[in-house]
Amino acid sequence: MESSKKQTKGRQRIDTSRRRESEEDRLITFSKRRSGLYKKASELCALCNTELVVLMFSPSGKPFSFAHPNIDVIARRFLKLPQEDVTGGIINARLRNRINELNERLTQLGDEAQAEKERGQMLSHMAKVRPNKPLCDANIDELSDNDAGMLKAWLLELQDRIHNRFEELAANATAYAGAPASLVDDTNVASSRQGHGGMHF
Amino acid sequence: MESSKKQTKGRQRIDTSRRRESEEDRLITFSKRRSGLYKKASELCALCNTELVVLMFSPSGKPFSFAHPNIDVIARRFLKLPQEDVTGGIINARLRNRINELNERLTQLGDEAQAEKERGQMLSHMAKVRPNKPLCDANIDELSDNDAGMLKAWLLELQDRIHNRFEELAANATAYAGAPASLVDDTNVASSRQGHGGMHF
DNA sequence: TATACTATCCTTAGCGG
DNA sequence: TCCGCTAAGGATAGTAT
Numbered sequence: 251m252e253s254s255k256k257q258t259k260g261r262q263r264i265d266t267s268r269r270r271e272s273e274e275d276r277l278i279t280f281s282k283r284r285s286g287l288y289k290k291a292s293e294l295c296a297l298c299n300t301e302l303v304v305l306m307f308s309p310s311g312k313p314f315s316f317a318h319p320n321i322d323v324i325a326r327r328f329l330k331l332p333q334e335d336v337t338g339g340i341i342n343a344r345l346r347n348r349i350n351e352l353n354e355r356l357t358q359l360g361d362e363a364q365a366e367k368e369r370g371q372m373l374s375h376m377a378k379v380r381p382n383k384p385l386c387d388a389n390i391d392e393l394s395d396n397d398a399g400m401l402k403a404w405l406l407e408l409q410d411r412i413h414n415r416f417e418e419l420a421a422n423a424t425a426y427a428g429a430p431a432s433l434v435d436d437t438n439v440a441s442s443r444q445g446h447g448g449m450h451f
Numbered sequence: 452m453e454s455s456k457k458q459t460k461g462r463q464r465i466d467t468s469r470r471r472e473s474e475e476d477r478l479i480t481f482s483k484r485r486s487g488l489y490k491k492a493s494e495l496c497a498l499c500n501t502e503l504v505v506l507m508f509s510p511s512g513k514p515f516s517f518a519h520p521n522i523d524v525i526a527r528r529f530l531k532l533p534q535e536d537v538t539g540g541i542i543n544a545r546l547r548n549r550i551n552e553l554n555e556r557l558t559q560l561g562d563e564a565q566a567e568k569e570r571g572q573m574l575s576h577m578a579k580v581r582p583n584k585p586l587c588d589a590n591i592d593e594l595s596d597n598d599a600g601m602l603k604a605w606l607l608e609l610q611d612r613i614h615n616r617f618e619e620l621a622a623n624a625t626a627y628a629g630a631p632a633s634l635v636d637d638t639n640v641a642s643s644r645q646g647h648g649g650m651h652f
Numbered sequence: 653t654a655t656a657c658t659a660t661c662c663t664t665a666g667c668g669g
Numbered sequence: 670t671c672c673g674c675t676a677a678g679g680a681t682a683g684t685a686t
Contacts (some may be wrong), residue, residue: 257658258657258658258659258660259659259682260659260660261659261661261662261680262659262681263660264661264681267494268498269500270498277653279681279682280495281653282680283491284495287492287495290487290491291505293467293484294481294484294485294488296467296468297469297471297477298470298471298481298484298510299470299510300481301507302506302508303504303507304504306495308499308501457675459666460666460677461665461666462664462676463664463666463678465678476665479665480664480665483664484663484664487664490663491680656684656685656686657684657686658683658684659682659683662680664675666674666675667673667675668674
């Protein structure tokens with residue numbers, strides 16, 4: 251057949267240091283690369299027995315997270331899939347996508363407007379706590395060159411930020427969540443914990 | 452030339468779901484893939500204007516971290532490199548390695564034995580705080596399926612863990628650090644903060 | 653909006669210095 | 670231990686659905 255014309259342009263080079271122009275492009279790229287990052291993270295966990303947490307905010311301000319190696323085991327239990335692995339590996343592509351979905355639902359407790367609002371609240375809170383220390387993104391690096399005391403101070407600050415963020419999220423979660431907490435059987439969840447065994451961190 | 456024999460075997464397929472057998476292999480793989488993960492993270496930050504934190508523990512128990520997009524700017528400032536980018540991009544391979552080194556030094560405040568000791572202390576502490584909730588790796592996923600209140604509880608627990616870990620690290624840091632904190636000019640660092648401008652998270 | 657496809661670009665396993 | 674090299678494997682930009 252003379253249809254030797256390429257079906258697609260294939261992957262094109264982009265400047266990975268420059269922000270994507272279009273908001274839509276940014277969202278698509280974020281979604282794809284977030285999946286890629288999760289995969290890399292989980293592979294690192296599996297290959298090196300590493301414990302790992304990723305926290306991030308999407309371009310639209312939504313929080314996302316990934317945590318730990320054993321997430322696939324938990325996901326199987328949650329998804330009511332058999333624990334034995336028919337593929338011979340720990341995880342396949344489709345299941346991984348399901349896991350990513352779970353990770354996303356895990357932290358999508360507020361909408362974009364809410365996230366922006368919280369961001370403003372956190373900034374003002376931080377200004378109150380340490381008015382002479384702006385605590386910009388740089389601090390972790392700048393502080394690290396000093397001593398453990400300052401690193402500790404930064405971490406306490408980070409804890410405070412996280413705490414306040416999720417205080418807000420928790421306060422407004424009922425309105426956002428599809429079902430109230432009372433519909434979930436807590437004892438059922440608690441009992442399902444016993445079979446896990448491995449405890450790290 | 453008849454020397455068409457391959458110089459190396461090139462990249463070989465490995466099972467990314469199975470732990471590397473050799474301790475040395477695990478360390479090498481961890482080092483390489485940690486760099487890769489940092490690169491992916493920084494690209495995601497740059498491309499999508501995303502704010503991002505990665506916390507991880509190496510196979511030997513050492514903590515590592517990566518934070519935020521502007522890390523390269525900060526690293527340049529810290530390394531006393533010119534802010535203008537001669538390569539046209541934000542960052543090149545060599546500089547990225549320097550940044551990774553900084554990230555590593557940032558969190559390498561205790562040796563392996565110390566980390567193990569702390570781990571034990573944290574576990575006993577956690578057992579005291581919530582004796583009926585083992586708080587295994589699974590919790591973040593299990594809790595997420597319930598409601599924001601439980602997610603918040605998990606995060607508070609995580610804060611507690613981080614807090615205790617770094618309380619210990621801070622207490623023992625002077626003995627480990629190469630130089631006492633007084634050798635570092637804090638005012639110099641503080642003044643260098645002003646030029647940063649962007650403040651996120 | 654998320655998923656599938658594919659050509660192309662990028663990452664990295666295995667070695668060597 | 671960390672650096673660089675090479676080639677094979679893997680991730681993904683653009684596209685269509």
